[in-house]
């Protein structure tokens with residue numbers, strides 16, 4: 001995945017905003033259409049069916065502009081700085097939530113992803129990889145109740161974009177128009193469970209389509225052989241998941257480094273412990289203030305100072321204790337970005353090109369949260 005093309009950001013004057021196309025509008029729910037029309041002062045009395053609303057949109061096309069989601073963004077932002085939660089922020093939880101909603105996409109079947117908000121259904125809700133995310137669902141419920149012209153799928157996804165920016169990262173532009181599947185629609189797409197869950201066994205033994213952080217050492221790998229061979233099962237599976245999503249190695253590295261500069265692991269959620277970036281886990285930091293991931297990897301992985309430890313929950317993680325209280329931690333999949341030669345080149349590239357890291361992060365996160373979504377409309 002290359003850096004954002006300069007031409008995309010180099011316009012000096014604001015481009016004219018075209019109204020949404022009819023095919024984009026047709027993908028909106030009746031609620032969203034009502035909101036769109038009301039926000040532009042179009043009287044909707046008597047328009048009972050979606051068909052009538054679409055007729056009104058067609059008749060008033062010139063008056064329709066994109067929706068301004070500023071009020072939704074600021075309501076979400078208002079929730080994020082919660083002092084009593086972890087490191088004083090719900091940001092990392094919301095970023096992980098948006099990624100887990102989207103990371104189920106399968107480009108081979110064009111199923112999964114954030115569209116449908118299938119994490120409302122039991123199988124995906126109780127996927128062990130999604131443990132802890134019910135807090136995010138509950139947190140965002142009032143936001144959806146207040147702005148119910150947006151689907152859950154849109155609110156959950158927008159929250160991840162807002163969280164990146166509210167945590168000191170770049171603005172991730174958002175496009176809306178995801179729908180919430182009814183149980184019947186979800187079963188039609190995914191079978192009895194109604195979720196993209198259960199068919200990920202090749203990459204995650206639990207059946208989740210999300211990546212497993214550790215599949216254990218390769219059976220029969222001789223002790224002392226290079227780590228990329230010893231940990232081949234985990235590396236092959238994570239590459240398999242990101243390929244299924246449609247991301248190459250560079251985008252994979254970019255997305256994991258983006259996500260795992262924020263937040264922490266929780267013994268009672270995943271069985272792993274501690275933050276990736278001890279100094280300030282609630283903010284975009286690793287590439288902003290000197291000490292990037294490469295420095296961490298070089299100090300740790302490169303010199304053998306990241307030491308393997310098995311947590312009380314039986315999870316293998318790598319830690320470097322620099323005497324700041326908590327150690328820096330790495331999951332086996334994080335270590336894989338150093339162990340695997342192809343991934344490692346991208347880690348090194350981003351350490352030297354930190355602006356490209358940020359630009360790519362915006363492009364890749366937006367792409368991630370739009371996988372499988374059709375007819376989205378850019379917010380104003």
Ligand code: HEM
Pocket residue numbers: 091092093095096099132211212213214238255256258259260262263264265266267269270271272331333
């Ligand atoms: C191989 C891929 C990945 C694996 C195996 C993985 C695994 C994990 C695990 C085990 C946790 C700890 C959960 C807990 O104990 O609370 C976690 C947390 C987190 N992940 Fe990932 N992850 C991956 C990729 C990503 C990506 C691509 C993003 C976003 C772009 C991301 C964002 C986060 C965030 C922000 C947290 C912290 C959550 C919190 O503090 O509550 N992860 N991840």
